[in-house]
Amino acid sequence: MPELPEVETVRRGLEPVMAGFRFVRVTQNRPDLRFPFPERFVERLEGQTITHLGRRAKYLIARLSSGEVLVMHLGMSGRFSIVNGVRPVLPQVGKQRASDPRLVRSEHGVRPAGSDPAHDHAVFHMSGGAVITYNDPRRFGYMQLIAETELEVHPLFKSLGVEPLGNALTADYLASRANGKTTDLKTFLMDQRIVAGLGNIYVCEALHRSGLSPCRACACLADRKGAPTKRAENLVPTIRSVLEEAIAAGGSTLRDYKQTDGSLGYFQHRFRVYGREGEPCTRENCGGKIKRIVQGGRSTVYCAKCQK
């Protein structure tokens, strides 16, 4: 699920129940996700107040009163869900319970439909009453505790590129980073050391909107003198607008629900290439056909007719 717009959507969902509140109780249900949970994870969180909940690239960053920051990455399938301190009301135990459509049976017993307790890896009970559950079937996500003073030099952050929605993303910047490189444009934009927060979907969408082929050499963003080309000038606002539209739409929901309150993002309905392999190009009067190729081990979808 999560590229920058999804992570930002999650951040906005969590902020009202995390920022300014204290971890009253923390439950850690397994030793590791992608990496082991930090040493004494529960102890280092319980009692701490979150003074700020921010985002850098695809990371959520909770600043703690202890001087540490809790860094959370959602990987491919990580999700947070919030229950506001009240247990969901379940119907009576008995015959009618088994047939209640709000409930399902699983190896974990009868549980609310849509819940997935097998992959609830951490639970935060906040002082405001919210119960925040981190669920991640694939466990590509992770959490780290880092001293706030070391955040910028930490290996996770020190080589991150610019925020695509910040002032640092300019045509000049792209040109200077792309100049002389032989990488293709798609892989270049996916590289978190260049632009931090873009992922497969939004790179494909931005390239289609800007009419640029993902196969083109990224060096096309700079001219012979290293100055930005028209392509670079065009690409920057396109990247921004795709991300901004996606955030405004609550991100994209690909499989089940995604936002912290369980509601759906709906930007996926505005994908112009992603998930449209084999379909006619969505560009007015193009008439091309959207195809899928593999670049850097990841799928790229694009229209070879209107993306040059």
Next chain:
DNA sequence: CATGCCCCCTGCACGC
């Protein structure tokens, strides 16, 4: 230092 490939893990859609 840069690039390419494999891998982590689970679930789901698809074809037979």
Next chain:
DNA sequence: TGCGTGCAGGGGGCAT
């Protein structure tokens, strides 16, 4: 119905 295959929003680590 059941099974095998391929694919999925990310990115670390290793060989070259």
